[in-house]
Amino acid sequence: MGSIEDVYADLEADVEEEEFREAVAEKVEQMNGLVDEETAAMLLASELTDDDVNGVADIEPGMEEVKFLAKVVSVGDLRTFERDEGEGKVLNLEVADETGRVRVALWDEDAEAATEELAPGDVLRISGRPKEGYNGLEVSATRVEGEQDVDIDVDLGEPGTVESLSLGQSDVTLRGKVLGTEPVRTFSRDDGSEGKVSNLVLGDETDRVRVTMWDGQADTADDLSEGVVVEIVDGYVRERDGALELHVGERGKITEIDEEVTYVPETTPIDDLEIDTVADIAGVVRSADPKRTFDRDDGSEGQVRNVRVQDKSGDVRVALWGEKADADIGPGDEVLFADVEIKDGWQDDLEASAGWRSTVSVLDEGSASASRERTTEDTDTGATETGLSAFANGSNSGDDGGNADAGATVDVGEEATDDAGATVDVGEEAADDGPVEFTGTVVQTGDPVMLDNGSETVTVLTSEDVRLGQEITVRGRLTDGRLDAEEVF
Numbered sequence: 001m002g003s004i005e006d007v008y009a010d011l012e013a014d015v016e017e018e019e020f021r022e023a024v025a026e027k028v029e030q031m032n033g034l035v036d037e038e039t040a041a042m043l044l045a046s047e048l049t050d051d052d053v054n055g056v057a058d059i060e061p062g063m064e065e066v067k068f069l070a071k072v073v074s075v076g077d078l079r080t081f082e083r084d085e086g087e088g089k090v091l092n093l094e095v096a097d098e099t100g101r102v103r104v105a106l107w108d109e110d111a112e113a114a115t116e117e118l119a120p121g122d123v124l125r126i127s128g129r130p131k132e133g134y135n136g137l138e139v140s141a142t143r144v145e146g147e148q149d150v151d152i153d154v155d156l157g158e159p160g161t162v163e164s165l166s167l168g169q170s171d172v173t174l175r176g177k178v179l180g181t182e183p184v185r186t187f188s189r190d191d192g193s194e195g196k197v198s199n200l201v202l203g204d205e206t207d208r209v210r211v212t213m214w215d216g217q218a219d220t221a222d223d224l225s226e227g228v229v230v231e232i233v234d235g236y237v238r239e240r241d242g243a244l245e246l247h248v249g250e251r252g253k254i255t256e257i258d259e260e261v262t263y264v265p266e267t268t269p270i271d272d273l274e275i276d277t278v279a280d281i282a283g284v285v286r287s288a289d290p291k292r293t294f295d296r297d298d299g300s301e302g303q304v305r306n307v308r309v310q311d312k313s314g315d316v317r318v319a320l321w322g323e324k325a326d327a328d329i330g331p332g333d334e335v336l337f338a339d340v341e342i343k344d345g346w347q348d349d350l351e352a353s354a355g356w357r358s359t360v361s362v363l364d365e366g367s368a369s370a371s372r373e374r375t376t377e378d379t380d381t382g383a384t385e386t387g388l389s390a391f392a393n394g395s396n397s398g399d400d401g402g403n404a405d406a407g408a409t410v411d412v413g414e415e416a417t418d419d420a421g422a423t424v425d426v427g428e429e430a431a432d433d434g435p436v437e438f439t440g441t442v443v444q445t446g447d448p449v450m451l452d453n454g455s456e457t458v459t460v461l462t463s464e465d466v467r468l469g470q471e472i473t474v475r476g477r478l479t480d481g482r483l484d485a486e487e488v489f
Helices: 001-011 017-030 037-050 106-115 322-324 386-390
Strands: 066-075 079-083 084-098 100-107 122-133 136-145 172-181 185-186 194-203 208-214 227-240 244-249 251-256 277-288 291-297 301-310 315-321 334-344 350-353 357-364 415-418 424-425 436-444 451-453 457-461 472-478 484-489
Touching: 001 017, 001 037, 017 037, 037 315, 066 100, 100 106, 100 122, 106 136, 172 208, 172 451, 208 227, 277 315, 277 357, 301 322, 315 322, 436 457, 457 472
Parallel strands: 100 136, 208 244, 315 350, 457 484
Antiparallel strands: 066 084, 066 122, 079 084, 084 100, 122 136, 172 194, 172 227, 185 194, 194 208, 227 244, 227 251, 277 301, 277 334, 291 301, 301 315, 334 350, 334 357, 415 424, 436 451, 436 472, 451 457, 472 484
8 A cells, every 4th residue: 555655645635534435436347447456546546637827827717626725805694595405505605815816605514504604714615617707716615724823915995996906806886986987888789689888096195096887887987977976886897908897787786875985096107298198197187178979980070189288298189089068167166187198299299189098087176196386487477377277378388379489470369469468360371471370180181181270170281191080280371362381380
């Protein structure tokens, strides 16, 4: 029997030696004596070892059985159900190790014992069968034992916060402030049925998360307004484009509650923005252009609206695309622009683009990491202005309005304002009979190009290659009602 002892000594599995010997004898009998005890022991050891996984992240649906160590994150409620042979009981655990989290289902006696004996922070040695459950991967436990001599480095965090969410987590209860909602969308499933989906963004004291609501829960987005506080029950965590999302299905619930939740964003100072990155910025809206519509190459209609936002470090133009262009924001509002793409704008300035993945939220006064106040020197008087008065026309050379130095070219339009505050009638020709400038969004390409600045549309003669939705500035002379562009930038 020394050979069985040697195999057992090398075995890294949670099984008693006597139990292992019994399993070896069964294996010899199953194979009708075709193998001896040593060979049977080696085969059995191989089977036992194959069940071990290196961590929760290695668990996949379809595995016969897995064995792993994990720390209890949360203990669910004991539920009963009817079987053909009588009443059954089930309880779900959320467990985690350094690689991830997974739901574990305990049954009958194990489920009942867990309500009294298990608590978050306990370490368990778990055996069970992985499967794809209603809310994703779960392990149906066949054996669970406490492991007091092992510690797993998992920070449980504060339960029920955005910061504590992790991939694979289910049975999530979360309270937060609605930062933004999106309309309900419909789609067709492979079986021909129609589904519905909508999104909102939720924030709490620790972070924010995008919430995806399916089918019966999707209509909730139409009933919620920005700034209200809600509680989500029975959500589950998924990953999309490298970011965690909280999903809510038919078993979940979203309810507006009368509770105070503060969301303070962590944002990037505007002066620290870098091209080709995604960032969160917050500040005071200094100016807001009217919404403009344009035709895309595919014949559909698009819309865009530009606003200029300022924090303590600087200012930047933010382009609001699609439904974001309808955001109810204006000068003086303190706004968070989350998940905006930083791009190369015109005149080598950076520009933030708020698309479908972005969130635009009006913040409570003083809650943004940016301040309303910025000191600006008045070039005429030398006086120092602060607050919103510092954002007035002419206070910044990067303003999008119709400001111009005396004698310089001005924007085409009904009228423009020079730095002295006088009104200059532009009309068909500029007041100095020289070249004029016009800044607008390309709403038609080809010959001719058409630009729209929100209040008027101008036909431009140019050979430059421009694209729909691009904001450009053209300089040239008006001839027969058309602007013959000498420069496009």
